[in-house]
Amino acid sequence: MVKMTRFKILGICLFVILVWGLGQASAQEVMKLGVIAPLSGSGAGWGLALRAGAELASDDTNAKGGLEVAGKKYKIEVIPYDDKYQGQAGADAANRLIFMDKVKFIIGPMGSAAGLAAQEITEANKVLFVGNSFTTKFLGPKKLYSFRTTMTMAEFSLPMLKFLKEKYPNAKRMAILGPNDETGYEVSGFNLKAHEAVGQEIVFRDYFERGTVDFMPILNKIFALKPDVLNLDGSNPGDCGLIVKQARQMGFKGLIIKAGGPGTPEMLKVAGKDFMEGFIYYSPINPDDPKIQEISKKYNAKFPPPMNGFTPQFYDGTLWLFEAIKKAGTLTDTEKIRKTLEGLSFNGVYTGQMSWTGKEDYGIAHQVKFPFYVMVVKDGKEVVLGRATP
């Protein structure tokens, strides 16, 4: 009786192992894609946009059977971590992705502090890092595995301000207000140079702590200097919404522009359409484009609306990386994938023709460029004011 029971247990174990083994054999192999982004706090709107771009691109690739690499199709599994827009959290996320989850490809992060901290780990481990960190330090001749698939002020500030100079020739006195961190300093520096290059006078340039809610004291100081234009620099959408609202409440009639990251739908929620009227900003996409409305629908079905303009950019950036992996024919040889990606231009689904630039500015051609839009808010709607090319 005892022997029978033992045989039964052994039989059941063998059966379970067999079933598990068959399951494993038939299951599609997985390629892990890490995402590092601010998923909480004031930068969460941008972080979610990044995550959504990577996830929607992966979903669409999976819907076509997966990513084909050397004759085999891989299901893409996205593993997101929150960097809270902070350096330490960015490094922690990179460590977890590389050493625990064993990823070879990371999309993100948004912030410069998190990007630079995570980069120490990704570069040392030859992990491909396709991010957005606005700092110039994110790209360099020794940072072989880091790419930026969104444009920074270094690329779009000057063409955008040239465009505005022609459109508003009487706007001559500029005030620049940005966040007090690595991103803010970098962005402010580019905007300062671009304003000066088009012959505009900077009457004010200062920074605020991210998370500030009462901007009236600093706006008092700015408006006493009678600027024609307030440039909101690299401030995130939530902070920008509050600045626009409080500036208009204080009676500022000049132009408010943002030569920085996108986020107008979020700003409209904070400031309301009346205060946002006439707000001018850089946009990588035209929200009225039917293709953008298509991805917006996909986004709204999976994530809390509204979709931020970064999502289509990261969607295309992620597909660009997938294309390089496919062409390189390997999931493990990141050196080969890097070289393939460097030699590859890409016709983005939403962003249009994307190519690499940056040899002159950063010492390495790992920076994307593509034509972009200058938009204006009219009656709560985003309207194209014009198009500019870096």
Added chain:
Amino acid sequence: MGDTLLPQVIINGVTLGTNYVLMALGFTMIFGVLRIVNFAHGEFYMLGAFFVLTAIVKFQVSYFLAVVIAVISIGLLGFLAEEVIFRKFRDKELEGMIVALGLSILMQNLGLVAWGPYDLSIPPVFSGVLKIGSMFYPVERLMVVLLSFLLMAGFYLFLKKTKLGLAIQAIAQDTEIARVQGMRINRLYPLAFAIGTGLAAAAGSVIGPLFQLNLWMGIMPQVKAFIVVILGGIGSIPGAFLGGLILGVAESFVSTYASKAMADMLGFIIVIGILLFRPSGLFGHSHMTR
């Protein structure tokens, strides 16, 4: 800048200050009565704003009704918190402080589950801007000041003119004598906690429509409340009132004429100065002022 800037700076400071006062009043009362440094006070403030948002967006009620709902429900939550959690830590300052810190983290994370991590905003309640000479003053800020003064006056009258208010003051002065006089201490403690948290919720509800809402929005106001209470004198109601206004106006001046970073430092410099040279604060009492 000069003349046109000065009135704007003062009025911004008063707006800021009245909100600090509302926060500090509840904070100092809880300390005065229960001897608990309520580090979860900022989270009751945060909940006030989120309750208003939920009441307006989900239940389509008016802003004023939403504020009443938020203050009452958070007051009840405060009552429960005292009954269930803080009851065992009355008069135990250190243990009470640590428990309050734990409660604040718990509340933030519960908020994360309920409202998610993204910034939210309460639909605009008051529109329009008053222009007085060269000075601009948004109506919504004026309403913050008016509502705050209304709440402060109500709180003052409650303490001075009602039996319950007098009883709360009595237990703040001497619990044992109050008990001997027949006061129901076990009912008055949670009631004091409820009023304190209700005031925090009122501060959050009133300021909510001006700014964005997030789960960490209570941290800075709580730090300010702490500074105000030390400045005015721990447990002192008039101290909290004057301390809040002084800090608000001082910060507005420093933010405008120097920088925001300097303004944030200012509060802590005041605290260090007060603790070094006048540890009992401006109003010099170690318990609630009569």
